[in-house]
Amino acid sequence: xxxxxxxxxVLTAVGLISGGLLSVVNLLTAERIELNRLKEIEDAITxxxxxxxxxxxLYEEDKFTVYASKDASGQELGYAVxxxxxxxxxxxxxxxxxxxxxxxxxxxxxxxxKETPGLGAKITDQQAFLRYWKGKDIRQPLTLRKxxxxxxxxxxxxxxxxxxxxxxxxxxxxxxxxxxxxxxxQIKQEGKLASGDGHVN
Amino acid sequence: MNLLMMFVAAxxxxxxxxxxxxxxxxxxxxxxxxxxxxxxxxxxxxxxxxTAVVSWMINHWILIPYKLDYLQIVAFILVIAxxxxxxxxxxxxxxxxxxxxxxxxxxxxxxxxxxxxxxLLASLKNFSFLETVIYGTGSGLGFTLAIxxxxxxxxxxxxxxxxxxxxxxxIALIVAGIMALAFTGFSGMIN
Amino acid sequence: MSTKSLxxxxxxxxxxxxxxxRQLLGMCPVxxxxxxxxxxxxxxxxxxxxxxxxxxxVASIKKLIPTQVRIxxxxxxxxxxxxxxxxxxxxxxxxxxxxLGPYIPLIVVNCIILGRQEAFxxxxxxxxxxxDALGMSTGFVLALLVLSSIREILGAGTFLGMxxxxxxxxxxxIMILPAGAFITLGIxxxxxxxxxxxxxxxxxx
Numbered sequence: 001x002x003x004x005x006x007x008x009x010v011l012t013a014v015g016l017i018s019g020g021l022l023s024v025v026n027l028l029t030a031e032r033i034e035l036n037r038l039k040e041i042e043d044a045i046t047x048x049x050x051x052x053x054x055x056x057x058l059y060e061e062d063k064f065t066v067y068a069s070k071d072a073s074g075q076e077l078g079y080a081v082x083x084x085x086x087x088x089x090x091x092x093x094x095x096x097x098x099x100x101x102x103x104x105x106x107x108x109x110x111x112x113x114k115e116t117p118g119l120g121a122k123i124t125d126q127q128a129f130l131r132y133w134k135g136k137d138i139r140q141p142l143t144l145r146k147x148x149x150x151x152x153x154x155x156x157x158x159x160x161x162x163x164x165x166x167x168x169x170x171x172x173x174x175x176x177x178x179x180x181x182x183x184x185x186q187i188k189q190e191g192k193l194a195s196g197d198g199h200v201n
Numbered sequence: 202m203n204l205l206m207m208f209v210a211a212x213x214x215x216x217x218x219x220x221x222x223x224x225x226x227x228x229x230x231x232x233x234x235x236x237x238x239x240x241x242x243x244x245x246x247x248x249x250x251x252t253a254v255v256s257w258m259i260n261h262w263i264l265i266p267y268k269l270d271y272l273q274i275v276a277f278i279l280v281i282a283x284x285x286x287x288x289x290x291x292x293x294x295x296x297x298x299x300x301x302x303x304x305x306x307x308x309x310x311x312x313x314x315x316x317x318x319x320x321l322l323a324s325l326k327n328f329s330f331l332e333t334v335i336y337g338t339g340s341g342l343g344f345t346l347a348i349x350x351x352x353x354x355x356x357x358x359x360x361x362x363x364x365x366x367x368x369x370x371x372i373a374l375i376v377a378g379i380m381a382l383a384f385t386g387f388s389g390m391i392n
Numbered sequence: 393m394s395t396k397s398l399x400x401x402x403x404x405x406x407x408x409x410x411x412x413x414r415q416l417l418g419m420c421p422v423x424x425x426x427x428x429x430x431x432x433x434x435x436x437x438x439x440x441x442x443x444x445x446x447x448x449x450v451a452s453i454k455k456l457i458p459t460q461v462r463i464x465x466x467x468x469x470x471x472x473x474x475x476x477x478x479x480x481x482x483x484x485x486x487x488x489x490x491x492l493g494p495y496i497p498l499i500v501v502n503c504i505i506l507g508r509q510e511a512f513x514x515x516x517x518x519x520x521x522x523x524d525a526l527g528m529s530t531g532f533v534l535a536l537l538v539l540s541s542i543r544e545i546l547g548a549g550t551f552l553g554m555x556x557x558x559x560x561x562x563x564x565x566i567m568i569l570p571a572g573a574f575i576t577l578g579i580x581x582x583x584x585x586x587x588x589x590x591x592x593x594x595x596x597x
Contacts, residue, residue: 007461014465018275018472025476026271029483036486089214089388117547117568168389220570222424226503229416271479274497275471282467314420314501321494366585367578370416374578382571
């Protein structure tokens with residue numbers, strides 16, 4: 001066989017076999033990968049809006065997604081907001097829950113972060129950071145309490161605690177939440193948060 | 202994110218060598234002399250910018266519309282390999298002096314993980330076209346900065362009394378560690 | 393063609409030709425994913441899977457491939473197995489897949505893998521290539537294990553997430569940071585070279 005013909009034949013064959021094998025692998029794994037992704041979001045929603053039985057995606061844009069969360073009787077429990085922003089070095093992805101009137105935060109959870117281990121990475125720690133977020137009044141923008149205090153009772157209604165040695169990370173998280181709250185109110189006013197046709201996620 | 206901020210962040214904060222550990226092989230291999238380090242850095246920046254453009258097109262015009270994202274790795278590596286070949290032929294035709302300067306570094310770039318890393322990270326971070334291009338150039342300049350600084354230090358290091366077993370790669374890695382530590386000082390400056 | 397005994401073919405990957413400590417190949421993942429032992433092991437196994445299967449496939453089809461397109465063919469073979477590993481991890485071990493991020497797809501440009509195809513599998517029998525790949529993989533996993541153990545124990549006081557240091561221990565955060573990766577590997581390379589020199593001197597005398 002002519003050399004250049006053989007080269008083309010071999011490369012095409014290698015390519016075809018590879019493509020075929022990969023589409024089989026894709027068929028076998030695609031569904032599971034998608035399920036993993038959905039489950040991660042569902043788990044986070046249940047965590048930030050306790051008592052959630054079903055949730056529904058209401059609004060989506062770049063770096064900002066709103067879910068409505070409902071209990072067993074279909075009563076609206078509040079919104080779960082999925083948002084991301086830049087942290088100390090890299091991206092921070094978080095989710096927080098609010099009541100339906102957007103007046104208080106239920107709780108906050110960090111889904112993805114690459115902050116400094118032992119310092120900024122404490123934003124994922126309940127004891128050091130997340131517990132100070134429960135039940136915060138969000139009718140005004142949140143502010144950071146510096147220097148840090150030792151218990152949630154010492155904070156004002158709209159204050160969140162700083163992590164000692166990681167002011168920037170704490171501040172970046174608060175920034176993402178404040179910005180998302182502003183956007184949430186805005187799109188609610190524009191009427192984009194009305195529950196749609198009852199499609200359940 | 203502000204494009205300028207992103208550009209600065211790609212150079213200093215999320216430095217390809219010192220933060221993502223990409224392109225370590227050329228970083229250690231071609232950092233003995235400042236002028237060769239500059240040439241290598243230029244070649245990488247050039248290829249990275251082109252890769253950013255091409256990988257974005259492949260991703261957004263072919264892989265995503267036809268739901269072929271599972272072929273991403275195969276597609277990217279083949280494109281990068283052929284791209285480097287094309288760039289090499291192109292430079293040899295257009296500018297022999299430039300080829301003299303960059304030529305020997307170009308084949309090395311194919312297996313440089315920084316290039317593949319750029320294509321993958323840009324797709325992972327979901328950048329728009331303009332963002333991808335800025336990110337590609339910034340990352341390339343970040344690589345250049347790291348490798349040139351490293352070469353500067355290593356030229357001085359030749360005069361120092363380094364313990365025998367640490368000579369070469371060992372001391373280079375330790376120097377890189379100290380540089381990485383210094384670069385963490387840039388963290389937190391992006392918004 | 394290699395003429396070593398089969399056990400020597402395997403053992404050379406552990407020390408004499410250890411890909412990380414002796415050949416300085418595949419450094420990017422070695423530095424990037426060794427901040428925790430679990431990540432190091434996962435990366436080691438994924439790279440081993442790719443290396444072993446690619447070596448077997450390349451050794452079995454080496455006669456069919458014209459030399460001019462051999463690199464392109466090897467790259468396609470490697471990229472295929474990398475995709476398989478990547479998808480499989482995303483489907484069955486999502487947390488690890490997320491922690492390793494782009495570093496699993498980046499196995500495709502790991503010089504160890506292409507290097508072995510070019511230097512060994514394209515010239516040797518299927519069985520021998522398998523043994524060679526197995527040895528290199530073991531050497532690679534060992535290197536990742538050593539580095540990630542040092543970094544996790546000193547940097548977090550834990551091993552595989554279990555507390556191993558007493559409460560007196562204050563974690564050295566630098567070990568988890570990129571700086572710790574570079575410095576630890578630099579010192580380990582120095583130690584490897586020292587050990588190698590000493591054994592050579594002893595053999596010579």
